[in-house]
Amino acid sequence: MASLQDQLLKAGLIDTKKAKQANKEKRKETNVARRSSEEVVDEIKQSAEQARLEKVERDRELNRQRDLELQQKAIAAQIKQLIENHRQPKGAGNGDVEYNFTDGKLIKKMRVSSLVLEQIARGLLGVVKLGDGYEVVPRIVADKIAQRDEKFVVVANTKTDNKVDEDDPYKDYVIPDDLMW
Numbered sequence: 331m332a333s334l335q336d337q338l339l340k341a342g343l344i345d346t347k348k349a350k351q352a353n354k355e356k357r358k359e360t361n362v363a364r365r366s367s368e369e370v371v372d373e374i375k376q377s378a379e380q381a382r383l384e385k386v387e388r389d390r391e392l393n394r395q396r397d398l399e400l401q402q403k404a405i406a407a408q409i410k411q412l413i414e415n416h417r418q419p420k421g422a423g424n425g426d427v428e429y430n431f432t433d434g435k436l437i438k439k440m441r442v443s444s445l446v447l448e449q450i451a452r453g454l455l456g457v458v459k460l461g462d463g464y465e466v467v468p469r470i471v472a473d474k475i476a477q478r479d480e481k482f483v484v485v486a487n488t489k490t491d492n493k494v495d496e497d498d499p500y501k502d503y504v505i506p507d508d509l510m511w
Contacts, residue, residue, distance in 0.1 A: 335349050335352070335353075405478050405479055406479075408478060409475050409478055409479060409482050410460065412467075412471055412474060412475055413458055413460045413465050413467060413471075413475070413482075414460075416467045416468060416471040417460075417465040417466065417467055418446070418455060418465075418466045418467060418468065419446075419466075420440065420441065420442045420443065420446055420466055421441060421442045421443030421446055423441075425443065425444060426441040426442060426443055427441070427442065427443075427444055427447055428440070428441055429441070429442045429446075429447050429450065429457075431457055431484060431485045432484075433459065433464075433484050438464065438484075440457070440464055442466065446466060450466070450485060450487065451487060452487070453469055453486070453487040453488050454468070454469055455467065455468060455469060455472075456468070456469050456471075456472030456483060456484075456485055456486040456487075457483075457484045457485035457486075458471075458472055458475055458482050458483050458484060459481075459482050459483075459484055460482075464484060469486065472486045473486070
């Protein structure tokens with residue numbers, strides 16, 4: 331098989347003078363490159379290497395996003411399991427009262443027994459979000475859920491003691507237990 335230069339000469343597309351001049355220039359370039367201390371930069375190799383590095387970076391970013399999504403799904407599954415395993419009964423239905431609480435900017439209602447209402451107020455129980463509804467769970471479970479994702483915990487009052495401070499000027503004014511808002 332003849333070289334491309336020979337094929338072009340046979341076809342008459344170039345003449346021998348141009349072919350010799352091209353060979354001479356090529357030899358000069360290689361000779362200068364060999365003698366000089368500068369490294370010859372191959373643009374094709376450089377662009378291929380740059381494209382490879384960009385692809386590696388894109389793949390790394392996609393893997394990071396995929397891992398983050400998997401981690402979020404695992405946390406959501408853990409929270410759902412915690413809520414379903416530890417949910418408390420809200421009330422029997424007869425003497426239930428409405429418990430109003432805020433979820434973000436919305437005010438929500440839930441029917442609970444007076445005992446559950448008292449336990450929520452004292453901080454023994456917490457209200458958490460499960461899907462579109464709300465469930466009552468022990469405070470310890472609500473804290474575990476908050477460690478994983480705080481947006482699932484709607485109400486988690488701090489535990490209060492009913493001790494009266496001796497220096498309190500309002501100690502004689504007792505707040506009624508049936509006060510509702």
